[in-house]
Amino acid sequence: xxxxxxxxxKRSPRRRSFAPRYPGxxxxxxxxxxxxxxxxxxxxxxxxxxxxxxGFGSVSYTFSTSQFKALNDPLYIKVFRQTMLMAAxxxxxxxxxxxxxxxxxxxxxxxxxxxxxxxxIVPFWTSFLIRTYALKIILDPQGYLAHFVEWTGIxxxxxxxxxxxxxxxxxxxxxxxxxxxxxxxxxxxxDWKLVEAATDLGASPFKAFRQITLPLTLPGLITGAxxxxxxxxxxxxxxxxxxxxxxxxxxxxxxxxxxxxQNWPFGxxxxxxxxxxxxxxxxxxxxxxxxxxxxGA
Amino acid sequence: xxxxxxxxxxxxxxxxxxxxxxxxxxxxxxxxxxMTRAEALGLGxxxxxxxxxxxxxxxxxxxxxxxxxxxxxDPLAGKPMENNLxxxxxxxxxxxxxxxxxxxxxxxxxxxTYYSSNDELLAxxxxxxxxxxxxxxxxxxxxxxxxxxxxxxxxKALIPNASAVESSWVKTxxxxxxxxxxxxxxxxxxxxxxxxxxxxxxxxxxxxxxLLPKYGKVGRTNLMDGAxxxxxxxxxxxxxxxxxxxxxxxxxxxSFLLSIRGGVTTIDSSNYINDASAGKIIxxxxxxxxxxxxxxxxxxxxxxxxVLPQDTxxxxxxxxxxxxxxxxxxxxxxxxxxxxxxAVAVKEMEYHxxxxxxxxxxxxxxxxxxxxxxxNVPASYTDHYKFILNPSQEIVNARTQIYxxxxxx
Numbered sequence: 001x002x003x004x005x006x007x008x009x010k011r012s013p014r015r016r017s018f019a020p021r022y023p024g025x026x027x028x029x030x031x032x033x034x035x036x037x038x039x040x041x042x043x044x045x046x047x048x049x050x051x052x053x054x055g056f057g058s059v060s061y062t063f064s065t066s067q068f069k070a071l072n073d074p075l076y077i078k079v080f081r082q083t084m085l086m087a088a089x090x091x092x093x094x095x096x097x098x099x100x101x102x103x104x105x106x107x108x109x110x111x112x113x114x115x116x117x118x119x120x121i122v123p124f125w126t127s128f129l130i131r132t133y134a135l136k137i138i139l140d141p142q143g144y145l146a147h148f149v150e151w152t153g154i155x156x157x158x159x160x161x162x163x164x165x166x167x168x169x170x171x172x173x174x175x176x177x178x179x180x181x182x183x184x185x186x187x188x189x190x191d192w193k194l195v196e197a198a199t200d201l202g203a204s205p206f207k208a209f210r211q212i213t214l215p216l217t218l219p220g221l222i223t224g225a226x227x228x229x230x231x232x233x234x235x236x237x238x239x240x241x242x243x244x245x246x247x248x249x250x251x252x253x254x255x256x257x258x259x260x261x262q263n264w265p266f267g268x269x270x271x272x273x274x275x276x277x278x279x280x281x282x283x284x285x286x287x288x289x290x291x292x293x294x295x296g297a
Numbered sequence: 298x299x300x301x302x303x304x305x306x307x308x309x310x311x312x313x314x315x316x317x318x319x320x321x322x323x324x325x326x327x328x329x330x331x332m333t334r335a336e337a338l339g340l341g342x343x344x345x346x347x348x349x350x351x352x353x354x355x356x357x358x359x360x361x362x363x364x365x366x367x368x369x370x371d372p373l374a375g376k377p378m379e380n381n382l383x384x385x386x387x388x389x390x391x392x393x394x395x396x397x398x399x400x401x402x403x404x405x406x407x408x409x410t411y412y413s414s415n416d417e418l419l420a421x422x423x424x425x426x427x428x429x430x431x432x433x434x435x436x437x438x439x440x441x442x443x444x445x446x447x448x449x450x451x452x453k454a455l456i457p458n459a460s461a462v463e464s465s466w467v468k469t470x471x472x473x474x475x476x477x478x479x480x481x482x483x484x485x486x487x488x489x490x491x492x493x494x495x496x497x498x499x500x501x502x503x504x505x506x507x508l509l510p511k512y513g514k515v516g517r518t519n520l521m522d523g524a525x526x527x528x529x530x531x532x533x534x535x536x537x538x539x540x541x542x543x544x545x546x547x548x549x550x551x552s553f554l555l556s557i558r559g560g561v562t563t564i565d566s567s568n569y570i571n572d573a574s575a576g577k578i579i580x581x582x583x584x585x586x587x588x589x590x591x592x593x594x595x596x597x598x599x600x601x602x603x604v605l606p607q608d609t610x611x612x613x614x615x616x617x618x619x620x621x622x623x624x625x626x627x628x629x630x631x632x633x634x635x636x637x638x639x640a641v642a643v644k645e646m647e648y649h650x651x652x653x654x655x656x657x658x659x660x661x662x663x664x665x666x667x668x669x670x671x672x673n674v675p676a677s678y679t680d681h682y683k684f685i686l687n688p689s690q691e692i693v694n695a696r697t698q699i700y701x702x703x704x705x706x
Contacts, residue, residue: 053690056441058423075698079705142577162517162563244563245522248705259416260524261697263690 048268059264067269076253080274083250086164086239087232090171094228097172098179099221105180106187117184120177132170132241139166139242162244170238175231179224186220187213226285230278250274373452379625382632384409385418385429387615391636392648399635405628422447427622430629436614437525437687439478440471448477449619455630458637465676466614466654470684478616479633482651484585485674485682486521486530486611489592491579492602502534502606505580506557512580513560517572519581522564524693524700526611527554529685530582533609539685542692551699558706576600584613586650589671603671605678612674612682 049067054060105116123131138145139161146158160166190213198208214221236251250270257267382399388411396407412418415438422432422442434442442448453459459479466483468475488505495512499505509518520527529539531550541547563569570587572578574594583591588603595601617636619629635641642658646666652659652673659673666672687693 053694055690056419056445056687075702075705079701082705142575241568244519245565246561246563246704248701252704253701256524256697256700259414259420260700261690261693262416262419263694263697266694 045268045271048264049272050269051265053263053265056262067265068273070266071269071273076270079248079250079253080277082248083233086167086247086249087171087229087235089164089168090175090232091225091229093168093172094176094179095221095225098176098224099183102180102183102187106184107192120180123173124177128174129237131174132238135166135170135173136161136241139169161242162246164243164247166242167239167247170242171228171232171235174238175228178227178231182220182224182227183217184220186217190216222285226281229281233274233278373455373627373630376627378403378405378631379628380405381625382407382430382628383428383625384431384632385421386411386431386433387413390433390615390649392644394644395636395641398641399632402635403628403631405625405631422620427620428624429620430623430625431632432618432620433481433615434618436469436471436616436684439616439618440686440688442618443472443477447621449621449623449626450476451479451619451633452630455627456634456637458634458639461637461639461655461657463654463656465680469614471686472616478618479637480654481615481617481636482646482649482653483612483614483679484651485605485613485679486526486582487585487588487603487605487671488580488582489573489578489588489601489603490581491516491576491600493600494579500604500607502530502608502610505582505604505606506531506534506553508580509557509560511560513562516579517562517577517581518560519563519565519569519573519578520561521566521582521584523566524696525685525687526566527564527703528696528699530611533611533683539611539683540688540692542688542695544695547695547699551702554699554703555706558703564704573601585671585674589650589669592671605670605674609681609683610678611685612679613684 047061048059050063050065051059051061052064052066101120105113105120109116137143140146141157141159141161149155149158160169194212194216195208198212199205203211233249234251235249236255239245239247239249239252254267254270257263257270382405384407386409396409399405400407412421415435418432418434419438419441422429423445439448456479462480466480469480472478488499488502490499490505490508494515495508497504497508499508512518521530528547528550531554532541532546533539535546535549535553537543537546537550569578569581569583570590573581573583573591576595576598585605592601592603617633619626619633623629636645637655639655639658639661642653642655643661646653646658646662650666650672659667662673670678
């Protein structure tokens with residue numbers, strides 16, 4: 001490389017053709033937007049989290065770890081644990097519903113594939129709040145679904161609304177498309193001849209699924225699972241509406257500290273701490289995905 | 298701040314207490330962080346006022362607002378009415394005819410924007426929101442705003458109709474001088490139960506709580522949500538001051554709340570009216586205006602009994618206030634005066650169904666309102682009921698923590 005600087009510039013069309021065609025500073029507007037509106041709020045949150053409260057709604061900008069120390073309380077650890085358990089339950093339910101749907105769309109549909117994809121996204125076109133209220137009507141203990149369940153005799157008391165089950169159903173419903181789409185994409189990319197080969201070699205359909213399809217779609221599945229798990233952890237409205245306000249999600253507690261108590265430093269510290277906790281999952285995912293790229297099919 | 302502050306006892310007239318308290322808070326705060334210029338000025342002014350208050354006879358003027366309210370005796374007297382009035386209010390909280398009559402009488406253009414919680418109002422004002430002439434904070438927010446010096450001292454000479462407001466609603470615990478607000482309307486927190494299912498006849502808030510574990514399994518039960526409702530109401534049921542900061546009392550409220558947690562199905566203040574009207578709640582708390590609606594919705598079934606607690610409960614009040622930064626203070630005073638006109642107040646009450654503490658107006662309301670204790674809550678109850686305030690940030694934080702523990706239990 002050092003010799004090149006002495007020699008007169010040599011024309012090397014092959015290398016040129018791969019170089020970027022436009023100057024890098026053209027991305028400046030996007031980068032500035034990103035820094036102001038994405039990193040800016042985060043920076044403010046960090047500043048608040050090390051500040052201390054000084055009377056009603058005002059903050060004194062010091063550097064103090066007292067907010068984080070206050071977080072290390074069995075109460076908040078319990079809130080973190082409960083939130084992650086609920087989100088994990090919601091994610092499991094989302095996978096249980098979403099994976100078969102994606103599989104069916106990719107493997108069984110030909111002509112109506114696009115229509116099916118459209119139908120998956122359609123609920124996203126209306127307000128999330130209205131859809132959650134609609135779920136309340138469906139889950140109502142005196143609603144049609146309840147009458148139907150009681151009529152069939154599956155259960156003589158349909159009591160789902162305002163329980164953890166209702167929250168899990170609400171979570172799964174609202175985030176389902178975010179799981180279906182990446183799983184569908186990875187199923188579409190998959191070479192189904194591999195499954196054929198496996199069955200030719202005597203694998204049962206279940207074994208072929210477990211050894212071929214599942215490992216090959218795992219990156220898509222994990223991406224989808226994280227895409228739903230992380231926002232579920234920050235959920236605020238669903239536990240309030242479908243859980244009857246009796247579930248303390250991290251988002252709920254942050255909300256009551258910011259709004260009710262006007263305790264911005266503590267709310268910020270809680271948000272930052274939870275973000276760090278969730279980024280552990282992202283790191284696990286990245287490690288996993290890299291290994292997949294190296295050793296996968 | 299980590300070591301306990303030694304208590305300082307000063308012998309001084311009782312009227313100066315709010316001032317000295319504020320002085321103490323400001324001094325403490327200045328130890329922790331930077332003070333703004335306005336605070337420094339206010340501190341100096343307050344020190345002078347406090348000194349004057351201790352030394353000589355206490356004057357009624359120049360209260361806690363300090364630098365914000367101007368010092369002149371009657372700065373608004375003789376000033377002409379402005380052409381504009383900007384109201385920041387809860388939505389649909391006033392009769393449309395009230396606006397119309399005010400406009401035609403005073404030739405003032407009214408602009409109104411809305412908020413949905415006191416937190417939203419406080420956040421807006423603290424973020425430097427100016428340009429409002431009239432705001433409608435609830436009692437706890439009034440206390441905070443007075444402390445922050447954000448409210449204008451009302452010029453009573455410009456609000457002659459306010460003299461008709463019942464005396465017990467003028468000087469209140471959150472505005473001891475009665476200088477910063479005129480009560481817009483008030484209400485109480487009570488409870489209701491399904492008398493076909495619940496055979497005990499609870500009459501106090503404590504009895505209500507004690508029934509929760511038994512009936513939580515039978516049907517849906519509901520508490521009002523928010524740390525500022527759940528914790529002070531439990532404190533009152535136990536016979537303590539709702540605004541206490543005593544850690545032992547707060548601890549007792551916490552363990553009491555956790556002991557009844559299993560009997561609470563929902564914690565909700567916004568959807569309970571519809572659900573209770575459909576007969577889905579068998580035991581729940583509610584605000585009197587809402588409970589009136591629930592009762593009338595269940596009239597046919599007749600299965601709901603509404604109870605104004607015998608011993609004590611919460612009373613709340615929404616208040617007309619003028620921010621210290623109001624650009625049109627004369628028009629703002631005229632607005633409050635207009636709303637205190639008995640003829641206007643009657644229409645208002647028929648519109649929003651909450652009582653305005655003006656006897657002349659209450660007497661003119663239709664009989665179904667006037668004679669309904671759920672609307673016109675008798676003073677024999679409200680005299681024993683207490684306002685829930687935000688006495689200090691520490692107490693608010695402690696309540697929030699207890700509420701979180703209650704929710705997550």
